[in-house]
Amino acid sequence: MGRPIAHNQTQRQHIKNAVEKKERSLAPEIGVAIFVVPDPEKGVDALKGVAVDGIDYEESVRRAEHCLMFKWVPHSVGTLEDYQAAKASPSFHCTGRCYSESDCPHSWCFCGGLGPIYECELY
Template identity: 35%
Template sequence: MSFAENQTSDEAIDGQKPGDKGSGIFAVPDPASPIQGAFKKVIVTDITYPECVRRGQNCMVYKWLPKRVDQKASDCPTKGSLCTKSCAHDLCLCIDGTCQ
């Protein structure tokens, strides 16, 4: 089994303590979709970075942000932009070379 890619930026965890709370952004496979590689984005608030890493292990990709993110605002405003390992916007994840 391969582990999910952690796209948390170094800046996001710089200066944080293990108990500091933030939000996790997770891409989970969507078995209801007939499209290969389909996923759902899930936002979990009030979790620590270590908890985000633990929860993200069975996801496609994930990242932690040192702030509360609105769980209803999951759309990536730069969807389709090319990326290599991460995307600049908080709500975006780099999946298959594009921000999602």
């Protein structure tokens, strides 16, 4: 993929909801975080997604510090099983150009590339 368009690719609405819950002292929503990291077993430029289930947004931000990019998806939107099914499905596609993290067709897709052309991709 090249460079990510943004390190944190969590959809803005999910971030807004997490911040509002924290400001109102409500329990944080739990979800799935996908961390994109190098995959030296596959090659020099290869990347892979590492999914962590049962995590809130703030914890995913802390854990993402040394990752290339990440996103957090609340369980109200998708589960670990949904992510695993998307990765296993030959019919699931993260296709298309993107200009921001919210341009990709699905919550599991990341936006990155060699700029100025960016593409959506599933890790």
